Amino acid sequence: MALIELRDINKTYDNGQPLHILGILDNYDTGTYHLAGKLIKDLSENQAAEYRNRMIGFIFQSFNLIGFKTAVENVELPLFYQGVPRRKRHELAMEYLEKLGLTQWATHFPNEMSGGQRQRVAIARALITKPEIILADEPTGALDSKTSVEVMQLLKQLNKEEGITIIVVTHESGVANETNKIIHIKDGIIGQIEENTSHSAWDGTMMK
Amino acid sequence: MRIDRDTFREILDSLLRNRSRSLLTGFGVFWGVFMLMLLSGGGNGFRELLEKNFEGFAHNTCIVLPSETTKPYKGFQKGRSWSLNLTDVDRLRNLVPELETVTPLTSLWGESVSNGDRLFTASVKGVRPDYVNIETPKLVYGRYINWMDIQEDKKVCVIGKKVYKTIFPEGGDPCGKKVVMDGVYYQVVGVDYNEGNMNVNGRADEAITIPMSTMSRTYNFGNQFQLLCFTAKEGIQMADLIPRIRAIIARNHYVHPEDEQAMFMINTQVLFGIIDNLFKGINFLVWLIGLGTLLAGAIGVSNIMMVSVKERTTEIGIRRAIGATPRQILWQIIAESIVLTLVAGMIGIVASVLILAGLELGMTEDGILQATFQVSFGVALLAALLLSVLGSLAGLAPSLRAMAIKPVDAMRDE
Known part of the structure; x- marks a missing residue:
């Protein structure tokens, strides 16, 4: 994700549509990359906001739900910025919450939920705009091991069933082991790239 | 940004769900408006209370009081007494066309007026009908x-409120009844409830008013009278006329035209001018203080919004990350500021209006309102307009800062 300085990435990620990354994500000037076939360069703030809204779903380590909004309102928010009417927004948000098994938590505020539930709300929020790609920054960093596994299962399932590319940044080898491809980055430079379709790259020891 | 119910709900949610923050922010503006309205209404009310003292008294009146001369003139020594007479009235009317009303007044003090065994010591005014232009x-x-009373020297009288209450304690319409003064019976034809504190020859409520011709005959004044009152026409400064008037009267009575003590002139226009200026000053101060307080409130809003934007960096970062444009963020903060200012301001207006209404209630005597303390609808509207302008200005700096927040800021902190 953006926090990591990518100095040397030139890779294509497949989910049917290629993702081409070259240069530094956080600084549009030094490199170019394509996202879903669109050149991401010299975007106006409005275009950038539009792409963020429609193409990318974000999942954060600390969930980043808005504290004074209920679960369903948090999930609705991306659609609010798309200008979707309130009623439709609400229906869709409920649908996604149901998908993640959170229907009875819809009217609860984030601080009334457990970490796993919050992260699932955040995932619902990332999913509601049907993005091309989900960027997950340490999605399990604030969760216990049991919930971590659940969240990772969920992400894998999304990748499999919805065909959404999911990029996960993590320090945990157990989490990395769940992914299909592992890119090692050290001091911003890509080291080893492994295909990991068998999910047996590590036996649970720390990544080096 | 779209302005619809949805956007409004979003703003309202942000404000209502962060209640203590909103309350703190709104209080400054509430207090500013409250003070502004209260001061302006209160100032207005006190002016009206003060003006009540001059009620019914023409603002451009001048009164001439003859007194002993202090300067020798045309062979006369100083210390000579003199009186005004009816030729002065005619002369002034003919020679000073700028004057509206010229009316003589005869007066006596401490006369007993009685109705049966009820007695009141009143001052007596002998007037012509046009005296109403001086004291209404x-x-x-x-x-x-x-x-008609003047022409036929009728023995009729108009009695003041206090006289009426004392000698007609049973109340009711006293017209047609007779009162006695110095052995002469006068028929009551009217009751004057004027209670202004500005009067010629004693308070109006303690006076008995009779036709001047009747008074002159009864008390042998001849064509002499005690006081001369006149008003200037609209737009004419009485002070400009006074030297001419002084000269005309002085020539008629061989009084030195510069002998100010022999012919004392009271010009109410000067007096009212002073009071007018005083209230203009007070009004100016009221608005200065009110607007200052309001401005301080608005700056308070701006400050707290600034802090709140800082505090909400993560929230705004999240909003940006999930697709809010900088303009949407800008508008949200400005709109929050406007809504907050407006709502707090409206509450301020309502609270001050309620308090002013209570003040009016307390000032009501016998169901008659003594003075209006209430601010006018126009003033309230102006205040509301001012509030929305202030609100948007207050929101400007914080919203610009909010606009600078990048999506990546959502991941910082925490």
Whole structure:
């Protein structure tokens, strides 16, 4: 994700549509990359906001739900910025919450939920705009091991069933082991790239 | 940004769900408006209370009081007494066309007026009907002295409120009843409820007013009288006329034209001018203080919004990360500021209006309002307009700062 300085990435990620990354994500000037076939360069703030809204779903380590909004309102928010009417927004948000098994938590505020539930709300929020790609920054960093596994299962399932590319940044080898491809980055430079379709790259020891 | 119910709900949610923050922010503006309205209404009310003292008294009146001369003139020694007479009235009317009303007044002090065994010591005014242009009576019963009374030297009188209450304690319409003064019976034709504290020859409520011709005959004044009152026409400064008037009267009586003590002139225009200026000053101060307080409130809003934007960096970062444009963020913060200012301001207006209404209630005497303390609708509207302008200005700096927040800021902190 953006926090990591990518100095040397030139890779294509497949989910049917290629993702081409070259240069530094956080600084549009030094490199170019394509996202879903669109050149991401010299975007106006409005275009950038539009792409963020429609193409990318974000999942954060600390969930980043808005504290004074209920679960369903948090999930609705991306659609609010798309200008979707309130009623439709609400229906869709409920649908996604149901998908993640959170229907009875819809009217609860984030601080009334457990970490796993919050992260699932955040995932619902990332999913509601049907993005091309989900960027997950340490999605399990604030969760216990049991919930971590659940969240990772969920992400894998999304990748499999919805065909959404999911990029996960993590320090945990157990989490990395769940992914299909592992890119090692050290001091911003890509080291080893492994295909990991068998999910047996590590036996649970720390990544080096 | 779209302005619809949805956007409004979003803003309202942000404000209502962060209640203590909103309350703190709004209080400054509430207090500013509250003070502004209260001061302006209160100032207005006190002016009206003060003006009540001059009620019914023409603002451009001048009164001439003859007194002993202090300067020798044309062979006369100083210390000579002199009186005004009816030729002065005619001369002034003919020679000073700028004057509206010129009316003589005869007066006596401490005369006993009685009705049966009820007695009141009143001052007596002998007037012509045009005296109403100097002191306007507030007649609750009957009529004032008219020209017919003058022509026929009728023995009629108009009595003041206090006289009426004392000698007619049973109340009711006293018109047609007789009162006695110095052995002469006068028929009551009217009751004057004027209670202003500005009067010629004693308070109006303690006076008995009779036709001047009747008074002159009864008390052998001849064509002499005690006081001369006149008003200037609209737009004419009385002070400009006074030297001419002084000269005309002085020549008629061989009084030195510069002998100010022999011919004392009271110009109410000067007096009212002073009071007018005083209230203009007070009004200016009221608005200065009110606007200052309001401005301080708005700056308070701006400050707290600034802090709150800082505090909400993560929230705004999240909003940006999930697709809010900088303009949407800008508008949200400005709109929050406007809504907050407006709502707090409206509450301020309502609270001050309620308090002013209570003040009016306390000031009501016998169901008659003594003074209006209430601010006008126009003033309230102006205040509301001012509030929305202030609100948007207050929101400007914080919203610009909010606009600078990048999506990546959502991941910082915490």
